[in-house]
């Protein structure tokens with residue numbers, strides 16, 4: 001059976017959830033072979049195996065952390081040459097997309113980004129994507145070379161499917177460009193203790209209507225009562241009320257949770273681009289004409305400072 | 321010696337319009353008015369700031385696109401870029417990002433560069449991979465997704481705010497940079513800038529000028545294909561209630577009915 005490469009996104013061997021989703025998709029196309037770069041392969045391997053990885057190709061070198069993108073492309077290219085895969089799946093992050101594109105070019109292959117589903121087709125993998133701020137859904141395929149596809153978080157269920165998943169060393173020779181862009185320093189993002197925005201089952205967001213940084217406590221309290229991640233519109237981010245890493249939309253994160261609650265957000269096209277595919281959408285806005293209500297499964301026309309705290313109390317009460 | 325900056329800008333259908341696919345499943349460029357991609361305004365802005373900080377710099381804006389794409393070049397020129405290159409050829413219709421990166425790489429090499437600046441993503445295709453592809457083709461360092469950038473003594477430095485960490489990056493020129501919408505508001509063209517732009521040179525190139533065979537681009541030369549595009553079904557109208565003092569509780573009731581609590 002054909003093998004499918006899955007690029008592992010991890011922090012020192014702690015595998016991030018989107019990679020496990022990729023293993024689910026990879027199993028539809030063939031036998032998943034995970035590619036683990038940097039430290040922690042021995043920690044990651046049992047988790048990858050449990051979710052279907054038949055092998056874990058691992059390489060560790062300081063270059064992966066010290067230089068941007070290209071060393072990882074060199075490693076994936078080596079893996080592709082060794083395995084001759086039927087496809088390569090990479091998580092859709094800023095870095096994941098850059099790695100995938102450069103890899104595709106080197107392999108003489110086409111690239112598809114931001115797939116929300118991948119299935120086996122007669123002429124190779126078929127990727128589902130959202131286009132024009134999720135107004136359209138497309139089905140695409142690679143017509144030349146080894147399909148290289150980046151997949152968004154929350155695109156497939158995480159499934160256990162135990163496989164061998166033994167660690168094998170991957171030989172990597174770095175090319176001339178590998179040390180081109182030096183990472184001079186790195187400041188890790190502080191953990192908020194809340195779920196990762198793109199991976200969360202529930203996202204509670206605030207916009208300009210929240211009116212100030214300190215008022216975001218109202219949004220955070222609701223999020224915490226639901227075990228949700230916190231999002232923000234660009235208006236709230238530009239005003240300096242909430243970090244850009246929490247921005248939802250075209251130039252922020254794209255989320256697709258089970259439940260999205262928009263508070264004081266009008267629903268501009270660029271915001272919708274990042275949340276329109278959420279399963280259930282709820283909006284609280286004092287303007288009955290706000291476009292966000294066109295998307296909402298349930299909407300409350302009212303002042304968020306009345307509605308949201310009441311909702312939070314009610315959630316807490318019901319959860320006991 | 322003069323710092324040669326090339327900015328790649330795309331002409332895109334206005335995102336606030338009713339964007340669609342044409343019959344051949346390429347982006348319909350007639351249905352909606354086009355403009356300079358808003359995200360590329362940030363690239364032009366950062367190029368202008370880098371040029372202002374350098375003793376001597378020249379900014380060329382480059383686009384690959386249809387006749388109307390000249391509008392995007394004019395806008396960039398009116399913001400302050402010095403000259404423009406327009407790659408236009410009927411054979412380019414339907415080119416995918418791999419093909420576009422080939423054409424842009426040839427155009428940028430034709431122009432000559434020390435620094436290439438791009439936006440973070442186009443607002444129509446939203447792939448965000450062209451900068452990496454262009455760097456790969458040009459064989460120069462990619463210093464991408466920067467929220468802050470500067471160039472000094474032949475070195476480009478910048479900050480990249482990633483998912484897990486914020487990184488300080490550094491590379492030697494020649495290099496390719498892409499900037500995000502966090503890099504700083506783009507300036508509005510002044511009246512003087514708009515008038516001056518009319519006289520600035522725009523060089524038109526076709527595929528043969530760049531030594532590219534038509535079979536390498538266009539729909540036929542694409543390495544990926546869109547087989548289907550369907551309009552997303554309109555979301556079924558939801559329940560909208562007016563808060564009369566119980567809005568939060570009603571919302572909780574809805575969430576409970578959907579098993580969220």
Ligand SMILES: Cc1cc2nc3c(=O)[nH]c(=O)nc-3n(C[C@H](O)[C@H](O)[C@H](O)COP(=O)(O)OP(=O)(O)OC[C@H]3O[C@@H](n4cnc5c(N)ncnc54)[C@H](O)[C@@H]3O)c2cc1C
Nearest residue numbers: 207208209233234235249250251252264266270286287304
């Ligand atoms: C290239 C480009 C990229 C962009 N990318 C993004 C992006 O990634 N993400 C994004 O979000 N935007 C993005 N935008 C900006 C987008 O166009 C909108 O400007 C932005 O989404 C508006 O944010 P908002 O809804 O919070 O603010 P507004 O549009 O000002 O809406 C605020 C809403 O709050 C309501 N409100 C006010 N007070 C209260 C109250 N007390 N209680 C209840 N409701 C209240 C108002 O009725 C209003 O509907 C982008 C724009 C461009 C041009």
Ligand SMILES: Nc1ncnc2c1ncn2[C@@H]1O[C@H](COP(=O)(O)O)[C@@H](O)[C@H]1O
Nearest residue numbers: 328329384438439441442447448449450
């Ligand atoms: N046809 C084009 N002409 C010039 N520049 C382009 C073109 N397409 C993309 N770009 C540049 O590449 C960036 C990323 O585009 P994309 O990968 O298509 O999202 C844009 O912000 C532009 O700077």
